[in-house]
Amino acid sequence: MIGPKGGRLRRSNFRTIWHKARASVGLPDLHFHDLRHTGGTLSAATGASLKELMARLGHSSVRAAMIYQHATRDRDQAIAKALGALVREVKEAPPEQQEREERDA
Secondary structure, eight states, rough: BOOTTTSSSOOOHHHHHHHHHHHTOOOTTTTHHHHHHHHHHHHTTOOOHHHHHHHHOOSHHHHHHHOOOOOOOOHHHHHHHHHHHHHHHHHOOOOOOOOOOHHHO
């Protein structure tokens, strides 16, 4: 992160700069880790796999990356729509194709 004068932030001045930044955007209670969590959650919402989330966030366990896999209403609706399309596709397939697919399964 870059400080107000364009230099790198140091531990000695981070707190002061972070508090000013939070106040300037009207989020005085925002924690720095909230930004990380939001980034992880948004990455998951775009469809990032667990492996991609693990790499992006530096996690070594699936359990840690799963924290960011929040179910969202939009994503749930997209999954339901895709499942519905699959069911319709199977129902509309000619009987010969359905028999062939059942044999091959």
